Amino acid sequence: MEKTQAYKRIQELTELINDANKRYYVDNAPTISDYEFDMLMKELESLEKDYPDLKSADSPTGKVGSDLFNPVPESGSIGVNGAKREFEQYPHRYPMLSLANTYDISEIQAFADRVAKGIGNVCTFSCELKFDGTAICLTYRNGRLYRALTRGDGTVGDDVTENVKRISNIPQVLKMPADFTPPRSNPYPWPKEFEIRGEIYMPWEAFDRLNEVRIKEEETPFANPRNAASGSLKLIDSSAVAERGLECTLYHVLGEDLNFQTHAQALDTVASWGLPVSDKRNICTSIDDIRDFITYWDTERKNLPFATDGIVIKVNEIPYHTELGYTSKVPRWAVAYKFKAEQALTRLVSIDYQVGRTGAVTPVANLEPVQLSGTVVKRASLHNSDQMHLLDIHIGDYVYVEKGGEIIPKITGVDPGRRCPDAARPHFPEFCPDCGTPLVKDEEEARSFCPNQSGCPTQIKGKLVHFLSRKAMNVIAGDSTVEQLFNKGLVWNVADFYELKKEHLLMLDGWKERSAERFLNSLQDSLETPFEKVLYALGIRHIGETTAKSLARHFGNIDSLASASREELLATDDIGEVIADSIKEWFSDEVNIEIITRLKSSGLRFATDAVKEKLSDSLEGKTIVISGNFSIPRDHMKKLIETHGGKNSSSISGKTSYLLAGEKAGPEKLRKAESLGVQVIDEVRFMHIIGQIPDKSDETNDYIHNEQLTLF
Numbered sequence: 001m002e003k004t005q006a007y008k009r010i011q012e013l014t015e016l017i018n019d020a021n022k023r024y025y026v027d028n029a030p031t032i033s034d035y036e037f038d039m040l041m042k043e044l045e046s047l048e049k050d051y052p053d054l055k056s057a058d059s060p061t062g063k064v065g066s067d068l069f070n071p072v073p074e075s076g077s078i079g080v081n082g083a084k085r086e087f088e089q090y091p092h093r094y095p096m097l098s099l100a101n102t103y104d105i106s107e108i109q110a111f112a113d114r115v116a117k118g119i120g121n122v123c124t125f126s127c128e129l130k131f132d133g134t135a136i137c138l139t140y141r142n143g144r145l146y147r148a149l150t151r152g153d154g155t156v157g158d159d160v161t162e163n164v165k166r167i168s169n170i171p172q173v174l175k176m177p178a179d180f181t182p183p184r185s186n187p188y189p190w191p192k193e194f195e196i197r198g199e200i201y202m203p204w205e206a207f208d209r210l211n212e213v214r215i216k217e218e219e220t221p222f223a224n225p226r227n228a229a230s231g232s233l234k235l236i237d238s239s240a241v242a243e244r245g246l247e248c249t250l251y252h253v254l255g256e257d258l259n260f261q262t263h264a265q266a267l268d269t270v271a272s273w274g275l276p277v278s279d280k281r282n283i284c285t286s287i288d289d290i291r292d293f294i295t296y297w298d299t300e301r302k303n304l305p306f307a308t309d310g311i312v313i314k315v316n317e318i319p320y321h322t323e324l325g326y327t328s329k330v331p332r333w334a335v336a337y338k339f340k341a342e343q344a345l346t347r348l349v350s351i352d353y354q355v356g357r358t359g360a361v362t363p364v365a366n367l368e369p370v371q372l373s374g375t376v377v378k379r380a381s382l383h384n385s386d387q388m389h390l391l392d393i394h395i396g397d398y399v400y401v402e403k404g405g406e407i408i409p410k411i412t413g414v415d416p417g418r419r420c421p422d423a424a425r426p427h428f429p430e431f432c433p434d435c436g437t438p439l440v441k442d443e444e445e446a447r448s449f450c451p452n453q454s455g456c457p458t459q460i461k462g463k464l465v466h467f468l469s470r471k472a473m474n475v476i477a478g479d480s481t482v483e484q485l486f487n488k489g490l491v492w493n494v495a496d497f498y499e500l501k502k503e504h505l506l507m508l509d510g511w512k513e514r515s516a517e518r519f520l521n522s523l524q525d526s527l528e529t530p531f532e533k534v535l536y537a538l539g540i541r542h543i544g545e546t547t548a549k550s551l552a553r554h555f556g557n558i559d560s561l562a563s564a565s566r567e568e569l570l571a572t573d574d575i576g577e578v579i580a581d582s583i584k585e586w587f588s589d590e591v592n593i594e595i596i597t598r599l600k601s602s603g604l605r606f607a608t609d610a611v612k613e614k615l616s617d618s619l620e621g622k623t624i625v626i627s628g629n630f631s632i633p634r635d636h637m638k639k640l641i642e643t644h645g646g647k648n649s650s651s652i653s654g655k656t657s658y659l660l661a662g663e664k665a666g667p668e669k670l671r672k673a674e675s676l677g678v679q680v681i682d683e684v685r686f687m688h689i690i691g692q693i694p695d696k697s698d699e700t701n702d703y704i705h706n707e708q709l710t711l712f
C-alpha cells in the first residue's frame, strides 16, 4: 500500500477502533463482533509495523480499551442501560493490561517459541478458560475486601467497591484454611495487602432472565452476557446489583509480599482463603497438551453455564513473568486463543424486509428456532441484498447462524448440499414494503433505501421514537406511545410533540390525567437538552452521537451549521464526504427547515452552552493536552479548558500550546512535549492562567520556577 493510502487507512482504522472501544467498554452496546474488532486491530498493527513513522503516540494498538465513564455529564445523569455515569477513580498500583490474542492455533507455537527465546525451554504453561465478562481488580487489606476497581484505561479504574460487595461469591472477609499453622512473623496466611484480578461475569441463566424482563419493559436487551455484566457492575443502585446474579472468578494474584513460585500455586492458595478460582485449568508441558485443552473446551464450552470466548495460556513459573516482561498493552508471558463465535445450523423459513428509521431496508430471516450460546434464536440478520447474493441463499435452506456483537444474530453461511431441488431464491423488493415508494440503492453501502423520508410511516415513527429516546431528548415514552400518537394523527413530525395539549392525550386509549401530565412534563424538561443532543435527536442520516458533538462544538448553533458549505463541513473533525453530503441534503429540504423553526419557537436549544457558559478568554486560541490525575476529575478539567476559551486535544503535536500534566502524567506524553518544545504546566499553574487562583506570586509553584529557568 502506498504511504498516503496507508495514512488514510490508519486514520480510518483508529477512528473505527476508538469508536468500537467506546461502544464496547463504556456503552456496553457493541456494534461489531469481537472477531471483526480483532481483525481491525490486527490490520492497524500491521500497517503501523510497515510505516512506523505513521504510528501516533496514542494509537489504540498501544493501549487497552477504556471502560471509564467519560466524559462526565451533569451529575446524577443516567447512562446507557441504567448505569451511573460517575465513579470515584483511583490509580492502579500495577497497570491493568490486556492479552495478545489469536484465532489461529498455529500461533500458539509461535508464542511458545517467543517464550523459549526469552527464557529457554524451561517453563510449563497454565491453561485456563477465558471468561467473557468484565475485568475487576480487588485489593484485600488485612484479610478484608478493601477496594474494587474496574480496568478503566489500565492506569486508573472506576471504584465499584460498593457494587462488588453485592456479588455473592466475592468474600468480604477471607477465610482461614483449616490446616493453617501460623509462622511467628504473620498470624495470617495472607499478606497484609495484596491484589487479585479476575472477571465479573453473568451466567447464561441470569442473562436470559434479565433480558426477558427488559424486553417486557420495552428496554433494549443486552447484546451478550459480557455487556450485561459490565452494565450491571456500574449501576447506580448497589442493591440492584445483587439482583443481577453476577458471579466472579479470579485468575491473577499480585503483591509485594507474595512468595508464590508458580501461578498454579498462587491460585490454589488463594482458593483455600475462600476466593473464587476456576478449577477448569491444567498445567501443560507441551504444545500438544495445550492443543488438547483447547480442542476439549471448544466443544465442551457449550455445556458451561457461562460464556467463555477462549483459552488463556500463561507461563506458569512466576519468576519468568518478570524476565519476559510486558509491552505497553500486554504481558509477554501470556496469550489468549480465542474461539470463533459459536454457530448453529437451522432452516430458513422466510425473509421479512424491515424499514428502519433512516429508510434502510434490511432483510431479516425467520428461522426454525435453534439453541445458540444459551438462547433460542428465531430471527437473524441478512444485512443487505449483496450479502444475500453472496450467500446464494434460498428459502428453506439450512443456514449457519452466529451471534456477533449485535442483538440479532447473523447468517454467516448456507449448506447447499441440503437444499431442496425446488427451493426458490428470495426476491429483494423493489418497492418499500411499507409505503410502496420505489427503493433506491446506495451503492457505497450496498443497502436499499426508501427515499420517502417524510411520508413513509415506518420511517416517520422510527424518527419520532429516536427523537424521544434516552440518548436524544430523553422523554419518558415507550414506542407504543408514539404508535398511538401517530395513528391518531396527533404527531406527524417531531415538532408536533411540543404542540400537544393534555386534552389530545386524554383522547388516547388508556391515558389518564397522571400519565398525560407525566408525558407533558417530560417534554417540558427536554427543553433543557443540550444542543449536541438535540442535533443527534433530529435523526439526520450518519449523524451519530459523536458526530453531533463535533458538529455542535464546531458550529456552535444550528444556523451556522445549516448554512455551512460542503468545504466548511469537510474541514470539521470527524466529518467526511458522506456525512457532509447527508447534512447538506437534510438542510436543503424545506420540510426540515420548517421543523427547526417550529422547534425553535417551542424553546429547544439550538446553540451550544459553551457560548453562554464562557467564563473567560484566558485560553483563547490555546490547544491543551491533559495527562495524569488532578485534584478534580479529568472531565471537569477538560470542561474548564473549554469554558475559558481553550480547546482540548488528545495528542501532542507542534500545534499544542500546553501539556497540562497531573500526577502520574504519561511519560510518553512528557517526552513528546519536551521533544517538540511544548510547555508543560501543572494544575496550580493552570489555575493561575484561568484566574482561579488569584495570588499569582505563589513561590512554591514548581512551574513558575521552570518558566523562569526557560526564560533566563
Ligand code: IVH
Binding pocket: 097, 098, 099, 128, 129, 130, 131, 132, 133, 134, 135, 136, 198, 199, 251, 252, 312, 330, 331, 334, 336
Ligand atoms: S490473565 C496481564 N486470565 O481477558 C493480563 N485474563 O482479552 C492478565 N480474561 O484483560 C490477564 N479470562 O480481562 C487472564 N483466565 C484469564 C482470563 C482473562 C478472561 C480477560 C481479562 C483480560 C482479557 C483480555
